[in-house]
Amino acid sequence: MQKNLNLNINPNIGTAVFKQLVDQVQRLIARGQLLAGDQLPSTREVAKQLTINPMTVSKAYSQLELEGHVERKKGIGMIVKASTQDPKEQQESLLKPTLKEFVFQAKQLGLSKSEAYKLIEQSWSEDE
Amino acid sequence: MQKNLNLNINPNIGTAVFKQLVDQVQRLIARGQLLAGDQLPSTREVAKQLTINPMTVSKAYSQLELEGHVERKKGIGMIVKASTQDPKEQQESLLKPTLKEFVFQAKQLGLSKSEAYKLIEQSWSEDE
DNA sequence: ATTGGTGTATTATTGCACTGATACACTGTT
DNA sequence: AACAGTGTATCAGTGCAATAATACACCAAT
Numbered sequence: 463m464q465k466n467l468n469l470n471i472n473p474n475i476g477t478a479v480f481k482q483l484v485d486q487v488q489r490l491i492a493r494g495q496l497l498a499g500d501q502l503p504s505t506r507e508v509a510k511q512l513t514i515n516p517m518t519v520s521k522a523y524s525q526l527e528l529e530g531h532v533e534r535k536k537g538i539g540m541i542v543k544a545s546t547q548d549p550k551e552q553q554e555s556l557l558k559p560t561l562k563e564f565v566f567q568a569k570q571l572g573l574s575k576s577e578a579y580k581l582i583e584q585s586w587s588e589d590e
Numbered sequence: 591m592q593k594n595l596n597l598n599i600n601p602n603i604g605t606a607v608f609k610q611l612v613d614q615v616q617r618l619i620a621r622g623q624l625l626a627g628d629q630l631p632s633t634r635e636v637a638k639q640l641t642i643n644p645m646t647v648s649k650a651y652s653q654l655e656l657e658g659h660v661e662r663k664k665g666i667g668m669i670v671k672a673s674t675q676d677p678k679e680q681q682e683s684l685l686k687p688t689l690k691e692f693v694f695q696a697k698q699l700g701l702s703k704s705e706a707y708k709l710i711e712q713s714w715s716e717d718e
Numbered sequence: 719a720t721t722g723g724t725g726t727a728t729t730a731t732t733g734c735a736c737t738g739a740t741a742c743a744c745t746g747t748t
Numbered sequence: 749a750a751c752a753g754t755g756t757a758t759c760a761g762t763g764c765a766a767t768a769a770t771a772c773a774c775c776a777a778t
Contacts, residue, residue, distance in 0.1 A: 475687075478604060493699050505725065505726085515767050517768090518767080521766090537774035537775030561710065561713050563688055564685075564688050564692045564710075567613075567684070573681065575710075575711075586703050606735060632755085633756085642737085643738070645757095648756055648757095663745085663754085665746075666744085666746085666754055667753090667755075
């Protein structure tokens with residue numbers, strides 16, 4: 463059975479669409495929202511929801527398979543594989559690039575750490 | 591006189607090189623490290639330091655001029671213009687996209703706010 | 719066997735970022 | 749006047765992301 467993930471795509475952010483998909487699925491797995499044995503929504507389904515090309519989704523799925531997060535079952539779909547890594551380590555590893563970028567920019571702006579905290583505090587409560 | 595900014599470029603991050611340059615110069619201005627009247631390093635100079643094409647730097651400079659941060663003096667170079675905005679607002683505005691992306695990813699990973707703080711605490715002290 | 723659901727290979731086309739080389743207009747200094 | 753230093757227009761070429769339309773191989777259920 464396919465799961466309904468709530469995938470978001472931002473076409474204007476500069477990041478490639480297929481990479482945004484890869485990253486989000488990785489996070490959902492690391493979080494535990496996707497468990498071993500779960501099935502990803504079909505390429506055509508995702509493409510329809512996000513108004514993008516099925517082949518773009520396929521490219522993301524191939525990347526996920528290549529990285530070992532997912533298994534391709536012929537004629538069925540993509541199945542989440544059991545992870546061997548520690549969830550906490552995995553989460554930190556996935557968040558690291560954006561974390562570093564945020565700190566880099568904040569420092570280049572001359573912000574203090576407490577100012578940075580304040581901004582995060584705000585943003586954290588913002589969306590519902 | 592040209593200033594020696596310490597510009598960084600990450601070719602593998604997916605973000606366009608010219609956009610990375612635009613963003614960094616904007617931050618340096620917002621911080622006050624670049625003041626009105628200061629001159630940006632020449633396109634050829636930056637290109638040489640970062641091993642990129644002078645036309646890529648020129649594209650970034652044109653973008654900065656278009657956004658009103660810098661003035662093009664013929665035969666001289668790019669001169670920083672006086673800003674009318676409040677520095678604090680400007681800083682928050684520039685940091686906002688990355689801030690939102692960080693919070694989005696942290697939440698999608700199921701992290702608590704305090705866990706996010708802890709990671710920032712770490713990363714903040716990491717580089718020198 | 720047929721149908722409808724998987725993923726995906728293929729080909730062609732578009733758009734963008736970037737490079738490389740060349741050339742031009744402008745300015746300040748000599 | 750000559751020169752070296754600005755920015756940049758131009759043209760050609762490369763690489764990558766994404767789209768679009770087909771078509772194929774596979775599986776499950778009827």
